[in-house]
Amino acid sequence: MSNATLYNTLDPAIEKRVDDLLAEMTLPEKVGQLVQKSPFGIVDWEVVIRKRQQAKTQGQPFSYQEAVSPEFEAHIREGRTGTVMCDDPQLANYLQRLAVESRLGIPLLVAADVIHGYRTTFPIPLAQACTWNPELVEQAERIAAAEASARGINWIFAPMVDIARDPRWGRIAEGSGEDPYLGCILAEARVRGFQSTRLETSRRVASCPKHYVAYGAAEAGRDYNTVDISERALRDVYLPPFRSAFDAGAGSTMSAFNDIGGIPASANPFTLRTILRDEWGWPGVVVSDYNAIGELVNHRVAADLKDAARLAILAGVDIDMESSAYEAHLAELVEEGSVPIAAVDEAVRRVLRLKFSLGLFDDPFTDETLAEKIILNEDFRAHALEVARQSMVLLKNESNLLPLPKEKIRVAVVGPLADNQCELLGTWASAGRAEDVETILQGIRAYLPELSIRNVQGCSLYGAEEDFSEAVAAARDADVVILAIGEGADLSGEAHSRAHLGLPGRQQELADALAATGKPLVAVLLCGRPLVIPRLVEQADALLVTWHGGIRAGQAVADILFGTCNPSGRLAVSWPRAEGQIPVYYAQKSTGRPAEGSGTTQFHEPFRSTYLDESNSPAFCFGYGLGYTRFMYADLKVETPSVSLDGTLVVSATIENTGRQTGTETVQLYIRDVLASVTRPVKELKGFRRATLQPGESQRVRFEVPVRELGFIGPEMRYIIEPGSFKVWIGSDSGRGLEGQFEV
Numbered sequence: 001m002s003n004a005t006l007y008n009t010l011d012p013a014i015e016k017r018v019d020d021l022l023a024e025m026t027l028p029e030k031v032g033q034l035v036q037k038s039p040f041g042i043v044d045w046e047v048v049i050r051k052r053q054q055a056k057t058q059g060q061p062f063s064y065q066e067a068v069s070p071e072f073e074a075h076i077r078e079g080r081t082g083t084v085m086c087d088d089p090q091l092a093n094y095l096q097r098l099a100v101e102s103r104l105g106i107p108l109l110v111a112a113d114v115i116h117g118y119r120t121t122f123p124i125p126l127a128q129a130c131t132w133n134p135e136l137v138e139q140a141e142r143i144a145a146a147e148a149s150a151r152g153i154n155w156i157f158a159p160m161v162d163i164a165r166d167p168r169w170g171r172i173a174e175g176s177g178e179d180p181y182l183g184c185i186l187a188e189a190r191v192r193g194f195q196s197t198r199l200e201t202s203r204r205v206a207s208c209p210k211h212y213v214a215y216g217a218a219e220a221g222r223d224y225n226t227v228d229i230s231e232r233a234l235r236d237v238y239l240p241p242f243r244s245a246f247d248a249g250a251g252s253t254m255s256a257f258n259d260i261g262g263i264p265a266s267a268n269p270f271t272l273r274t275i276l277r278d279e280w281g282w283p284g285v286v287v288s289d290y291n292a293i294g295e296l297v298n299h300r301v302a303a304d305l306k307d308a309a310r311l312a313i314l315a316g317v318d319i320d321m322e323s324s325a326y327e328a329h330l331a332e333l334v335e336e337g338s339v340p341i342a343a344v345d346e347a348v349r350r351v352l353r354l355k356f357s358l359g360l361f362d363d364p365f366t367d368e369t370l371a372e373k374i375i376l377n378e379d380f381r382a383h384a385l386e387v388a389r390q391s392m393v394l395l396k397n398e399s400n401l402l403p404l405p406k407e408k409i410r411v412a413v414v415g416p417l418a419d420n421q422c423e424l425l426g427t428w429a430s431a432g433r434a435e436d437v438e439t440i441l442q443g444i445r446a447y448l449p450e451l452s453i454r455n456v457q458g459c460s461l462y463g464a465e466e467d468f469s470e471a472v473a474a475a476r477d478a479d480v481v482i483l484a485i486g487e488g489a490d491l492s493g494e495a496h497s498r499a500h501l502g503l504p505g506r507q508q509e510l511a512d513a514l515a516a517t518g519k520p521l522v523a524v525l526l527c528g529r530p531l532v533i534p535r536l537v538e539q540a541d542a543l544l545v546t547w548h549g550g551i552r553a554g555q556a557v558a559d560i561l562f563g564t565c566n567p568s569g570r571l572a573v574s575w576p577r578a579e580g581q582i583p584v585y586y587a588q589k590s591t592g593r594p595a596e597g598s599g600t601t602q603f604h605e606p607f608r609s610t611y612l613d614e615s616n617s618p619a620f621c622f623g624y625g626l627g628y629t630r631f632m633y634a635d636l637k638v639e640t641p642s643v644s645l646d647g648t649l650v651v652s653a654t655i656e657n658t659g660r661q662t663g664t665e666t667v668q669l670y671i672r673d674v675l676a677s678v679t680r681p682v683k684e685l686k687g688f689r690r691a692t693l694q695p696g697e698s699q700r701v702r703f704e705v706p707v708r709e710l711g712f713i714g715p716e717m718r719y720i721i722e723p724g725s726f727k728v729w730i731g732s733d734s735g736r737g738l739e740g741q742f743e744v
């Protein structure tokens with residue numbers, strides 16, 4: 001059975017086993033399958049640590065026997081919990097043994113968040129999106145699944161596929177950026193990776209694309225805030241990555257915290273039933289986000305937890321993550337007739353189907369010896385380096401300051417992130433450890449003799465009082481300054497929205513002081529989101545965005561700075577000039593008063609959709625990134641100047657490496673629907689290709705785009721393709737390219 005059908009199609013043999021089992025289940029046992037509990041709070045970790053230590057010194061096998069609270073043991077033994085969050089193979093096996101001792105022996109789903117690697121920590125997902133390399137990302141997720149599986153995990157709460165166009169939102173770090181096309185391709189790649197049937201453990205893991213749906217459209221970029229978007233935006237922008245994830249075989253999804261136009265996502269029959277089940281026919285499991293059912297009371301649509309349970313089960317949420325609403329009230333709701341047993345049976349059926357598809361009834365246990373053999377192995381670490389290299393985006397490189405020479409150069413390595421480990425892990429680093437991280441300073445030391453390097457921190461990440469004098473002195477003695485600054489991981493991720501997107505603390509003043517020395521300045525920027533850094537962009541001669549690059553970031557940065565690696569990263573999200581522009585993204589609508597120029601203001605174009613005090617254009621546009629060579633585009637050819645509704649657009653261009661280094665260009669294809677029955681974006685990404693060319697080498701890059709992919713949600717809220725004129729561009733980013741046109 002292929003990966004794509006593993007969890008989301010109906011296998012008659014499995015359906016029969018589900019039917020037979022469901023027929024035997026009591027109501028409390030059915031409710032138990034819809035309850036998720038995490039061992040935090042039920043396992044006395046103090047006891048675990050002490051008992052483990054004792055067992056180690058006495059050479060005895062360790063058991064969780066006394067560490068798990070008796071009531072939790074009873075809970076599992078009586079089948080009153082179907083899923084636990086846990087990433088310890090011994091504990092997972094202990095809990096599975098309790099579960100299979102239950103009357104019907106239904107094994108547990110063992111879940112964990114594995115967002116960008118389990119112990120081998122890759123760059124944050126937003127950084128991975130900047131590789132524009134689905135195969136690379138897929139392999140990273142396969143590695144993450146292999147390590148997680150070795151730790152007893154069989155259900156991963158990832159990939160996060162929320163489209164995000166607002167860098168104030170801390171969770172922009174966890175997704176694939178602003179564009180649905182790139183987001184769909186990476187959602188598929190991530191699901192394929194997680195659900196690979198070739199894990200070193202020979203076991204399988206189910207993915208859980210999240211957060212269903214439109215969580216990234218939170219008003220004002222404030223986490224958990226209201227989402228109020230049109231159904232058209234929902235269907236054109238926010239739903240497609242979920243559809244792609246499900247088409248790639250995802251076995252579950254997670255309903256989000258936010259409301260959507262007044263109806264919370266975790267009690268929303270339109271998104272959870274009409275779209276998910278009626279329109280898409282997807283049979284997978286919906287798990288709520290953490291206590292999202294309980295939070296229906298805070299949304300003030302549920303009078304109490306019992307009412308919340310009723311709303312959620314009727315809307316189509318199958319598993320209640322941690323709110324206790326189902327555990328406390330679902331049976332009562334059925335017995336009093338408020339909830340039909342059919343609604344419960346339907347949910348239980350989906351959960352059992354997932355457990356059978358995962359093979360858990362045949363063997364729920366984890367080989368506890370595998371973890372130490374698999375985790376953090378050299379192949380996995382090598383892949384983390386390659387992903388880090390390809391994820392970094394060179395935004396500026398005045399007079400080709402980079403790459404730096406490897407000899408006869410004195411560098412001042414300055415900044416609070418130059419020799420830092422833990423911040424490079426980024427947000428949601430799962431089991432990642434700071435001790436595994438190579439720092440940027442270590443990476444540089446591998447290239448230059450110690451005498452050529454002077455390292456001064458210069459300031460702290462967030463400190464208020466700083467003395468820059470030592471850093472300035474080091475800069476004065478150096479030929480070039482490498483300044484490693486940016487955000488700590490703690491400013492990124494869930495519940496970490498920022499209203500001001502500048503450099504934290506006194507880092508910008510440190511950059512000012514260093515720039516004042518007149519020495520060439522290479523800014524290495526670590527962040528979980530685009531930052532508003534107009535002064536640094538001016539001051540830096542070279543600007544390399546490394547994001548939070550994971551355990552191999554240090555070497556990746558040095559490989560790029562010293563030219564071993566020719567940077568190929570391209571922005572997967574627009575880079576704002578000012579917070580006031582947000583949301584700023586390339587696929588804007590024309591409006592009734594479009595600004596003709598991109599860098600203009602009201603003074604240039606009065607009464608146009610512009611600002612008085614800032615241009616419309618981002619500091620750096622979607623798809624942008626520099627390298628150490630040059631690529632020239634020529635001879636665009638629309639091979640199908642007129643194409644039928646069921647036809648395929650074919651367009652090509654020649655790309656030539658006119659520089660002196662081998663390099664990889666991400667050739668991008670954009671279209672514009674010139675005239676349509678609803679307002680359409682000025683540009684839409686519809687294809688991209690990574691091309692690696694030797695100096696002087698040229699390549700004809702050809703795109704084939706089925707016309708069915710050029711449709712949109714029409715006035716009747718249905719996906720339609722309209723005949724008419726289109727423009728097409730092939731270029732290096734969303735801001736430029738060779739232009740052509742064609743008729744559908």
Ligand code: GLC
Pocket residue numbers: 113157210289290494
């Ligand atoms: C968190 C996150 C979600 C995560 C879940 C379980 O609040 O919103 O992404 O999977 O809880 O940890």
